[in-house]
Amino acid sequence: MSDATPAFAPLPRLRLTPAFLIGATLVGLHVVVGLLTLIWTPYDPTAMTGGRLAPPSLAHWAGTDRLGRDLFTEIMIGARIALSVGIGAVAIAAAIGVTVGLLAAFASRAVDDVLAATLDILIAFPTLLLAMLIVAASDGASLGTAILAIGIAASSIVARLTRILARRVLAMDYITAARVSGTGWLGIVRIHVLPNIWPTLIVNFALQFGLAVIAEASLSYLGLGAPPPNASWGRLLQEAQATVYTAPFGAIAPGIALVSLVIGLNLFADGLRDVADPTRRRR
């Protein structure tokens, strides 16, 4: 059984499973739409372009909101906001989380114990609650504070994962060999630790991305997200709440947008996981 598949392959090729393709397509669609809004939208998002709470029609694919604005335009802009929140929050979570996680992994036993306990406590707080506290403690609700809050809240999870993954790598003989070769700690991180943990981290980032999108929608729904006119899906949902019986499409349309992006991200992450985690790779 010695010629079984090795535990690690250098740079595993993406296998295009149907789930991964569906996920990538959904995410890609949102990205295209989000980028498109930078140069073009069907209507001016702030203009009242039709009757109030109009049902979907050829002119207004998703109908209009209670001020007569085109809902499809708002949902398209919502995609851009969701993606920027996801990218921003994951970037912050990655920067803080990977740094803290690596520090903990390299730290002395005592420092590591303190860091690990702190992370465990932070993780016990729901991301949303933590984000709400951070938004409440800052000057006021804005897209920036929402991104910062969600990013910081997610960083504890990234930090804990990084710490575990890095510890596993640091226990390998090739780290001892690197020390004997005179490689310093920074070199060890750059040459050995990061390349060996990034596949798993990337998968986690994709999952964190989806969670960040949901968290931002929730914050906006609670009125703690970006103020108008940068309408996020959460705000659209909240605005549609009062009229959900008379104009259900005002809630359904942003709901579909939110769910399709999150499902897409999760399928995408699962597909990546199959590649990154050799134990899940089938023949």
Add this chain to the structure above:
Amino acid sequence: MSLIDLAAVSFAYGRGRKVLDGVDLSIEAGRNLGIVGESGSGKTTILRLLLGLAQPTSGKVTFRGAPLDPRNRPFMRGFRRSVQAVFQDPYSSLDPRQKIADIVAEPLRSLNVETDIDAAVAGALASVDLPPDAAGRYPHEFSGGQRQRIAIARAIVSEPELVLADEVVSALDLTTRIRIVELLKSLSARTTLALVSHDIGFVALLCQDLVILEKGRIVEQGTARDILSSPKHPYTQRLLASTPRLPEFA
């Protein structure tokens, strides 16, 4: 001339029991040393001390007469270049995501050795009988024995004076093992070897001098010939008697 000396070295983790207790040994240039012990003998700790990866609780570790000081960077750079190591598990000692060329070149790059790196890597791979095209491949493409050759190539690329080898053949098949022994034998013309192992037969094939460890103490040391032909300490006698040998068949 001695390369590394341990003088009255003891080692304990925290306030725990002593893993090593009053160990004196020296590695002489040109004389391969075998450090033999079973689990719990402290041989792994000795290896870490010899490599400067751990500091003794008491006693001194010196390289060419000067104490090993991790804070003295220029000194440590010279030490690292002169003292290299090969480890037991060839599956864990090579970074799976690095190409062989980068793995073998690591000591040269990390120690800023001014040399033609590609040529040095090619030379090291040739010394361990691996084809030149191995440089562009990844560890998982190689068998256990070949991986151990790659690890040996990394250990000799900086042309060290001493190579420490930790149980380098115990994870290998018998036929592969004997080929690695041949390789190490040919290398000992260029560098001194210190072999840490539980396997007295392997060590005896390559070493002029032996140190026998039991529970953190040296129970016997001397030339391999003397110790193998007339072991003095009861533990050495038991170790030799326990080592399984293929019976002679008439």
Add this chain to the structure above:
Amino acid sequence: MADLLTIENLTIRHVGRPLVSDVSLSVAAGERVGLIGESGSGKSLTALAAIGLLPDGMTASGSIRLSDREVIGSADRDVAGLRGTAVATIFQEPLTALDPLMRIGKQIAEAVRRRAHRDGRSVDVQAEVLGLMVRVALPDPARLARAYPHEMSGGQRQRAAIAMALACRPSLLIADEPTTALDVTTQAEVLTLLETLVREENMGLLFISHDLPVVGTAVDRVVVLRAGEMVEQGPIAEVFGRPRHPYTLGLVEAARAFDQAIGAAL
């Protein structure tokens, strides 16, 4: 005398690729047979097939008779009845066979109870456990019975695993690299123990190892496997004394090289 285990023309395939081809061997009561090979030789697979525990996705063809029952093609529950009665197995790493959360005495007791239940007899479990621990030369059995596996040394754990195997009163013992994880001095003791037990209980022993000198001292007959194929088989004096196949000769010469280094002085 009837063979305890007869393997005839065993071929094991995985996705069409043969891992073991056309292997035949037999073990009779009181006989010690070695299965020797390097990694990838298929020696452990052969042993797993013999007790009907091939990993999923592997198929066996040929014939394996264990206590006069055909293993290949039988439902697992039929073969399962043989494991722990007709045949017991010990592995390289006893920790994998021992429950880390159960005191060692209790684990042996369970094996004793299971066997007594199958035979429909009642036994003094406590006495039998202590008896078994004495038989495998575990020191201070009364105290050690209360120890957890992690509190014991590697050699003690392997002795405990042997005690559990003995509790099954098997007619055939399969030992897969039973001393590879042990220190040399402990290995010698465990090998002596196995030899004594096999002789006294008149068990059959199938001893699987990569280690020529160990096999050379532990068995009477040996089967040499290489890349899933049988290279040579016969009494050890013949196979190791006058190897006919170049592969066996290479193994013997390699082993002799290490032996000579230690010197024949002892």
